[in-house]
Amino acid sequence: MSYTGDVAKGGPADVRELPGLTISKIEVGDFGNNAYLLRCTETGDGLLIDAAAEPDRLLELIGDRPISSIVTTHRHQDHWLALADVARATGAEVVAHPLDAPELPVEATRTVGHGDTLNVGEATLDVVHLRGHTPGSIALVYQGSHVFTGDSLFPGGVGNTQKDPERFNQLFTDVVERIFDRLPDETWVYPGHGKDTTLGAERPSLPEWKARGW
Template structure:
């Protein structure tokens, strides 16, 4: 079946087969978060992005194949409610940016900065630091595919609580580090809700800047 990215809490994962990776998107409650399981097609290794909630469903998604890492895109609690249990059950290394690491409920085994890589088997994911939603928010990029946490959604950047300085920082990072260098066909997988592409969002950047959120 064709991947759409349209998932609902309690429903099945939507699965996308790429040349190097298989991406499984699962919606978990109670805050309708997205969790993403990435598996290397060559080695079978996996990385989970945001162990947000519903540990039983996440562990069922992971199954009996190993995962080497759990990436937490940022410090907000709705993105790590299942982290302790999933990390304990899988033995996977917890990955986060240093500026958000201290807020997580388990030790962070790999602290990543802008430009670093997270590996899934033989596949490298580029870390993009996007400051503003939280100090240590990160996105992960595999050519053509971008996992943005709560920093970029269909229709705008992430919540900056009406703080002009935080909005300016996030808008600048999203503009320069994402739209300034990645192509329009790049698929965006956000931390909540449906997916989008950079091409669909690019025309609205001036509107986002003007409205300030």
């Protein structure tokens, strides 16, 4: 079966095989959080995006193959409830943006900013700083056509900025300039909650998002 990104709490992972990288997506916790396990197809090294909840399920997903990193996309608690347990069990480095890292339950062993890269074995992820949902929200881009956006971009709009015009304008500008202006329409979007989308599906709605202010 082909990957759709449609997952449900307690259900199986949806798995996507890409050149150089395998992506496994599951839903965990009470807030519909997505967690993504990325594995290098050459070395087997792994990276987990958002240890959001249900550490036992995340550790079952990881299995007996090591992961080198756990990336937290932003400071909100629903994205790191299982972080301490998974980090302790795996020994993986804890990665976050320096503006959000102090809010995590464990110390970040590595901080990253806009333009940095993360390695998963032989695969490389580009770090994109998207300011607005939180000060230190980040997205990860693989091969210029796959982007893990945390809570900064979803089907239908950018992330919640609590009706703050300044924060919305900052997030909207960052998402347009750093995601939509740089990546092609076929780019697949893997958000922090809910269903996946593509930039091509969302791009026509950008003027509407800007006009409504959320």
